[in-house]
Amino acid sequence: AEDQQLQESLVNIQRPILLNEKFKVHSYDGGAFKSRGQYDIKNTLIPVIEPFHCSGSGTKFNLLLKCSEDFTMTHFYVSGPGPRCTEPIRSGLVWVTDQPPDVEGLKKYDSMSSEELMEIVKGLRTYSSSEEAGSVPDPCVYFTTDPTSREAEVELPNWKEGRYVAVKFLDTHKDQVNMDIGIVAFIGHFGRHASASRHLGPWMRRSARQIWVHPNELKSMFSSSGWVCDGRDFTGGCRSGQT
Structure with missing residues (x-):
């Protein structure tokens, strides 16, 4: 108990850090533009606008990432690439779990309205108890990027801890031909520190x-x-x- 209190006190002092370096792609169903490696989804884990990711045709793709150790997420950040990319990411969902979620279960959220998704993330309604949702919990983040800056940062009201992150990229700011994504960033602490959750303000x-x-x-x-x-x-x- 004393060790746990000490760890939590250290977390209270330390500023959250970028966690990306310990994440690896577990699965992704969006492919890459013309199957070129230069547009691979793993580019989004590098915290610079280039290299970036251009998906294959379509939208509503699911990215599943595994961390090499337990982590606690305090903030989520996403950005589209530079202006020469025509289909910058607009909105999506994020889950933090201990086990890899069922990707088929994630697809149940594809047809929901933005109002429904916001209510779920805010805890005003739940979908995880529905038979259709399978083993997938409710998402902890619903993001919408600014059409000009092409970025969004979300501070989690309640820190989430786990070993996996699932990100669903729902749509783009333009014609939905494919999806262009520059950065996907996870901010927080390594280890399990959800009990130390508090408001921090913007990070990225x-x-x-x-x-x-x-x-x-x-x-x-x-x-x-x-x-x-x-x-x-x-x-x-x-x-x-x-x-």
Whole structure:
């Protein structure tokens, strides 16, 4: 009990980290554009916009990932590729489980409306008890990316722990010909720490505006070192001295 309390106290102090490095693709039913390896789904685990994933024809694909150790998820982040990709990811669902979920069970969510999916994620209704859902629990995340930035970050109101993550990519912002996905990121802690769940605020993209010091928005992405500036707002670099 003391060890558990110590671990939870450390979690309370430590900032969540990117967990992707210990995840591997367990299964995926979306293929790749022209079956080319350069567009493989595993590209989405690399936290940069390129390389990215272009699926085969269609939408509503299911990605199942396995972590090499137990983990606790606090945030989920997804981003479409750059503007030259025509079918950026729009919405989808996320599950965290101890065992690999039945992919056929995930397909039962394909025909649900966004309102129904939001109610399930918020706990206002359940689908996991339905006979149609099989062994699949209710999803813990329903995301919709911004049409301009092509990204979405969701903070889980209740941290989820497990060994597997399932992501269902539902649709795109355009014609549904295929699906283009840049980054899928899982943020949290290794180990089981759901009992330490609390509100943390955004992780992947934090921003602050300090109008007297800096005219532009300061951002921190894939960094635990605080606010950063890309140095492009003034010739010769950033006058605020924050880099």
